[in-house]
Amino acid sequence: MPEMTGAEAYVKALEIEGVEYIFGVTGAAIMPICDELLKSNIRYVGGAHEQGSAHMADGYARASGRVGVVQATSGPGATNIVTGMATAQLDSSPVVAFTGQVPKGMVGTDAFQEVDIIGVTASVTKHNIQVMEAAEVPHAVKAAFYIASTGRRGAVLVDLPKDVQTDKAEMVFPEKVEFRGYHPNIEPSPNEIHWAATLLAKARRPVIIAGGGVIASGASQELVSLAEMIQAPVAHSLMGKGSMPSDHPLSLGLCGMHGRYEANKIVPEADVLLIVGARLSDRTTGSIDGFAPNARIIHIDLDRSEIDKNVDSITRVVGDAKLALRGIMEKIALQKINGNRDETIIKKIEEFRAQTSELRSDSPLPGPEVIRAIRRAMPRDSIAVTDVGQHQMWAAQHYDVYGPGTFFTSGGLGTMGWGTPAAIGAKAARGDLPVLNISGDGSFAMTENNLAIAVDEGFPITIVILNNHMLGMVAQWQRLFYDHRYSAVNRPIHPDFAKLAESYGAEGVYVDSIQGLEAALRRAVGSDYTTVIDVPIDPEENVYPMVPPGMGLKDILLGDD
Amino acid sequence: MTEMTLQVVSFLVENKPGVLFKVSNLFRRRGYNIQGITVGTIEGTGLSRMTVTVEADSRVLNQILEQLDKMVEVVKVKRLDPIRAVSRELLLVKLRTADPMARQEVLGYINAYHGLILDVEPDILIAEVTGAPEEIDEFLRDIRPIGVEEMSRTGATALERGTMKLA
Numbered sequence: 092m093p094e095m096t097g098a099e100a101y102v103k104a105l106e107i108e109g110v111e112y113i114f115g116v117t118g119a120a121i122m123p124i125c126d127e128l129l130k131s132n133i134r135y136v137g138g139a140h141e142q143g144s145a146h147m148a149d150g151y152a153r154a155s156g157r158v159g160v161v162q163a164t165s166g167p168g169a170t171n172i173v174t175g176m177a178t179a180q181l182d183s184s185p186v187v188a189f190t191g192q193v194p195k196g197m198v199g200t201d202a203f204q205e206v207d208i209i210g211v212t213a214s215v216t217k218h219n220i221q222v223m224e225a226a227e228v229p230h231a232v233k234a235a236f237y238i239a240s241t242g243r244r245g246a247v248l249v250d251l252p253k254d255v256q257t258d259k260a261e262m263v264f265p266e267k268v269e270f271r272g273y274h275p276n277i278e279p280s281p282n283e284i285h286w287a288a289t290l291l292a293k294a295r296r297p298v299i300i301a302g303g304g305v306i307a308s309g310a311s312q313e314l315v316s317l318a319e320m321i322q323a324p325v326a327h328s329l330m331g332k333g334s335m336p337s338d339h340p341l342s343l344g345l346c347g348m349h350g351r352y353e354a355n356k357i358v359p360e361a362d363v364l365l366i367v368g369a370r371l372s373d374r375t376t377g378s379i380d381g382f383a384p385n386a387r388i389i390h391i392d393l394d395r396s397e398i399d400k401n402v403d404s405i406t407r408v409v410g411d412a413k414l415a416l417r418g419i420m421e422k423i424a425l426q427k428i429n430g431n432r433d434e435t436i437i438k439k440i441e442e443f444r445a446q447t448s449e450l451r452s453d454s455p456l457p458g459p460e461v462i463r464a465i466r467r468a469m470p471r472d473s474i475a476v477t478d479v480g481q482h483q484m485w486a487a488q489h490y491d492v493y494g495p496g497t498f499f500t501s502g503g504l505g506t507m508g509w510g511t512p513a514a515i516g517a518k519a520a521r522g523d524l525p526v527l528n529i530s531g532d533g534s535f536a537m538t539e540n541n542l543a544i545a546v547d548e549g550f551p552i553t554i555v556i557l558n559n560h561m562l563g564m565v566a567q568w569q570r571l572f573y574d575h576r577y578s579a580v581n582r583p584i585h586p587d588f589a590k591l592a593e594s595y596g597a598e599g600v601y602v603d604s605i606q607g608l609e610a611a612l613r614r615a616v617g618s619d620y621t622t623v624i625d626v627p628i629d630p631e632e633n634v635y636p637m638v639p640p641g642m643g644l645k646d647i648l649l650g651d652d
Numbered sequence: 653m654t655e656m657t658l659q660v661v662s663f664l665v666e667n668k669p670g671v672l673f674k675v676s677n678l679f680r681r682r683g684y685n686i687q688g689i690t691v692g693t694i695e696g697t698g699l700s701r702m703t704v705t706v707e708a709d710s711r712v713l714n715q716i717l718e719q720l721d722k723m724v725e726v727v728k729v730k731r732l733d734p735i736r737a738v739s740r741e742l743l744l745v746k747l748r749t750a751d752p753m754a755r756q757e758v759l760g761y762i763n764a765y766h767g768l769i770l771d772v773e774p775d776i777l778i779a780e781v782t783g784a785p786e787e788i789d790e791f792l793r794d795i796r797p798i799g800v801e802e803m804s805r806t807g808a809t810a811l812e813r814g815t816m817k818l819a
Contacts, residue, residue: 221669221670271727273724396715
């Protein structure tokens with residue numbers, strides 16, 4: 092057994108996991124590791140602020156399907172990644188964070204830059220561990236990657252006191268780790284599969300809602316096949332965008348608060364509703380009473396605690412979505428599909444779809460048109476991420492996607508400022524594809540310092556800012572629900588984002604027409620430099636359709652009146 | 653379905669630093685209302701058994717079981733059916749006994765509940781009573797008018813009857 096320091100063991104353990112990138116910011120309590128990384132081929136991408144580094148790791152994880160790694164020092168470095176961990180955890184993105192800590196003997200004394208990061212992150216991680224002996228480092232690293240990347244994936248944090256990094260020990264690198272209380276691989280039960288298949292085969296008006304679990308399990312093909320087999324329209328949650336191509340005839344698009352008209356009109360009509368890998372948050376269901384009042388609900392999820400949490404199901408399938416959907420299709424193939432199918436909802440998809448796409452606006456550059464122009468200018472094969480707010484909802488509604496793994500957004504936590512660093516992480520994972528962040532002025536300003544990383548570290552991305560000098564979504568709520576009283580939503584007209592971009596060494600462009608936007612975007616994605624495109628939009632424009640909070644999906648509003 | 657009742661949840665956890673914190677943190681953040689919690693190690697296993705008494709309806713109870721089960725450190729979790737389980741709690745109580753009448757009465761109740769007297773001083777004594785939580789409630793109801801100076805209850809610990817076991 093080789094004797095080595097905790098830091099040496101850490102780097103070796105990461106190499107064993109096949110880590111390509113570490114995103115992070117250095118600092119006193121993580122210096123032994125940073126020094127050791129100089130000897131490794133792992134690329135250490137220094138960040139401007141740890142939050143950005145955490146989002147980079149998250150973007151990398153989502154675009155690569157592998158674990159993203161963020162590293163920070165103790166104290167403020169560690170607290171700065173908390174938002175990133177919560178974002179990854181809520182969207183089931185496999186991110187592992189390593190934080191430096193004050194030396195063991197000083198833990199608990201409020202030493203300089205000490206924070207109880209285990210206590211702080213217990214609620215926003217899948218698991219966390221503090222390593223108290225150098226010899227435990229290899230096991231802790233293996234465990235963190237194993238837990239983050241298996242079962243329902245999520246965020247894991249490992250806290251490493253400084254002397255654990257410098258102490259020497261005989262190191263054993265385990266091939267695998269096991270926990271008595273963690274058994275992530277769940278085979279769907281044949282019985283559950285049978286009931287689900289029988290209900291679907293007998294349904295008159297089956298409808299499917301696909302969530303992020305479909306993408307996580309790589310079950311998009313199975314989803315499409317099942318939908319075609321039983322002729323069920325498919326809506327998706329925000330995290331499920333990409334699970335079915337937007338141009339598929341059975342695709343209903345986004346369902347929920349800002350769902351498309353066809354989705355919100357058709358989901359409540361279901362007599363059997365199949366939920367695949369979605370946790371049915373309030374933003375997806377609207378009021379529970381109006382969600383699917385006449386439907387018998389079948390819920391497929393890898394995480395049993397999500398079933399019957401918000402919406403009661405009549406039957407469940409616990410396990411991996413891909414295996415579950417395959418099993419269901421095999422069973423349905425042996426049965427007769429209901430001959431007495433009600434085709435009216437299928438026939439209405441086209442009509443309802445047109446109502447979403449043809450929503451009228453008086454704005455000179457309406458949000459939906461900006462999004463559709465962006466889509467036209469982006470290559471079919473490319474990655475789009477978003478920030479959070481009105482632009483995000485317009486993108487969720489109108490940015491067509493043709494496959495899984497091409498659209499990422501902060502769905503659960505709704506983290507403004509996620510987009511730019513996540514785009515950098517996605518570019519690190521998929522250097523072969525153009526990566527775009529669809530952003531807003533409020534979101535972009537929260538993490539704009541990451542432009543320096545994009546430029547200096549060579550991760551060229553494109554950012555389109557839908558700029559209304561407003562926190563637009565909050566302003567929309569203030570117009571609709573607070574009698575137009577604007578409170579703390581007006582943003583300064585500074586900075587000039589194009590000039591700001593130039594000061595970071597990126598290209599900055601201001602465009603105020605659809606044609607100008609398309610041309611600028613085509614130039615940007617065809618180039619090898621980072622570009623920020625600033626597009627003025629109407630501060631008064633609302634995102635429609637909209638289901639007001641507390642209302643049912645059918646109470647969908649198409650406009651201001 | 654929505655009726656709130658007292659439920660006893662028994663579970664085995666890895667005996668490691670911070671596990672009690674994570675369990676109680678889970679209850680806090682999900683808004684589950686703990687009435688009592690007891691913890692003890694199980695020798696030679698590396699495990700501890702926790703017994704939580706919690707007020708919950710069936711949906712919340714189901715969530716408690718599933719959310720606990722999701723924790724990496726939680727090895728096994730089960731709701732104990734009150735009919736299929738024995739549940740005991742220990743009470744230490746300090747009683748005023750300066751008045752000879754009160755002293756007689758106190759001794760009578762301690763005797764009736766099969767309690768023990770652990771410490772005696774001129775005007776005060778400390779008694780121990782164990783029993784099902786409802787019995788402890790009854791004992792306290794009886795004795796409170798006489799003069800309870802101070803008390804400490806452990807919360808319930810419980811085991812399932814018969815051959816069934818958690819581990």
